[in-house]
Amino acid sequence: MALQLSLQLELNPDQSFEQYHTGRNCEAVAALRRCAAGSGEKTVFLWSEPGLGKTHLLNACCRDAGQCGRRASYLPMRAVSRYGPEVLDELAGLPLVCIDDIQAIAGQADWEQALFRLFNQVQDYRHHLIVAAPVPPGALAIALADLKTRLAGGLTLKLQPLDDSGKLAALTLRAKNLGFELTPQVGHFLLSRYPRDLPSLWQLLERLDRATLAAKRRLTVPFLKKYLDEMS
């Protein structure tokens, strides 16, 4: 049977708190939810190794804020740093600002000053700011001490990595979010034969979603074996 090509549509998995496998991160998630709702700590610094869902959580915060009628902005620094720091102008007027990957602008004086200005303005407004990075504030290569200490002065939250059962649960949830079922057998098979870091697993899951769609097949262990063989 000829493989039907699946449309290369952009996958839009729902990035809500409900679609986040909390695992050992209940405390961090609860603190972020409070922040999104307009209470809790005014400044939160969220950090962890890559792939544990910082971007997902920041977007979930924006979504929750929106549902409470609060405007919000999600700014991925890796993407917007190619433009000027004017990107940050007047954002402090929004009740919630989420800055992702702050390390992308570390060491760039104009960006650091603009972020420092944003930080001060957010405080003046008594609004909320959430910043995410792969390292804690003290390990960021930020040269402007005024900014670095301010980042360290808020509530710092670290996302804890998932163990294998957590990864299995997270994979199952993610698959469900993408619209297909991932059985425990398939999950175990993936975890025992494929790189177990979450970014690799997410990528594979999205490819499998497309492959099952194209083949009009359910995701089973034999299908997975065949797919991985063909890929290799």
Add this chain to the structure above:
Amino acid sequence: MGTLWSNCISKLESELPPQQFNTWIRPLQAVESGSELRLLAPNRFVLDWVKEHFVSRIEEALSQQRLEPTPSVVLEIGSKAQEFTTSANALGNKAQKSRTNVPNNLNTAFTFDNFVEGKSNQLARAASIQVAENVGRAYNPLFLYGGVGLGKTHLMHAIGNIIIEINPVANIVYLHSERFVSDMVKALQHNAINAFKEYYRTVDALLIDDIQFFAGKERSQEEFFHTFNTLLENKHQVVLTCDRYPKEIKGLEERLKSRFGWGLPVAIEPPDLETRVAILMSKAQQVGVALSPEVAFFIGKRIRSNIRELEGALRRVIANAHFTGKPITPDFAKEALRDLIALQDRLINIENIQKTVAEYYKIRVSDLLSNKRTRSVTRPRQMAMAFSKELTNHSLPEIGQMFGGKDHTTVLHACRKIHELLESDSKLSEDYSNLFRILSN
């Protein structure tokens, strides 16, 4: 938000990737009026992006609501409920309006009562109280300087709060120097520079934070120079904070540096252990948490750099305790701060201290580890030993070992010598402050 925009939002949210939606659509604010949907973007960047990439989708979402006629979309920069008026916005009608309507930006949580006094800041606190109680008559300008996160902003707000308490109709403006600069730029753009000048030159007290950010901004310096002179001539109070002594600010005009030194420049030093402990106890008490002295000592010993980071550590511990419902013991604090402590241990270790001190004094690390007894090597070695004791948790014999196998009594002598000289030798004291700043950041 009206239903028109809510419907559009629901549709766009289901169609766009969440990150795009949250970056470009979520920040928009809608004003619906008759046949028009005005969308307010926070800045030019968002406006241009939405115009270029999303306006047709928005129009499509609107047309699907089958209204006759389909409302037109107008994109503008702005905000419909500006909770906080920039001073530049407030300028135009300033002449007619009572000044008390203009927000002074003071944070009432910062008071003298909750400012913990120690050896490192008692002079600054006393001078601030004098200024607050004798506006324009005590020290003018009051120039508070010191490293980041040591309480300069706290004192500045406390001064403003006392002035208001004594005279509730006093016109006080607190702002960060960056804001002064950006308000001035806005005033120039909106042809409101005269109103800007009048606004700042007629306040009873002008409190400007972190004036080191004026460095290199010549037009702002010029304007601030005139504002400053007018205020001083009229015996209105000026309070400034900076991360260094006026003369040391690079990129600042000489005439400003000299004027900043006219009143009273007063330094705030990093707090000693006892003060750090007292600060922790006070901060905890303010949020209704009973912190034992053991825990406060544990945190105070581990976080030495500045008060802001001390607060961050305390927040972490309290949040963790609230969440888990566990009592805050030294072991609990140790666990809650595990990552922070590990990072600090990685960043501040004896090798790092030796390297930094050697670089500062332009000698070699091997000199520090040698038995050379010339003054040019002995003092830096003693300094490095004192920092190793102060900033790490190594025992004295371990420190001695790391300095080429010296005896622990040599380390002890070095620490005592440095502390003795800190009181009497201003050059050494300055070197110590500089090195402390470098090592802590």
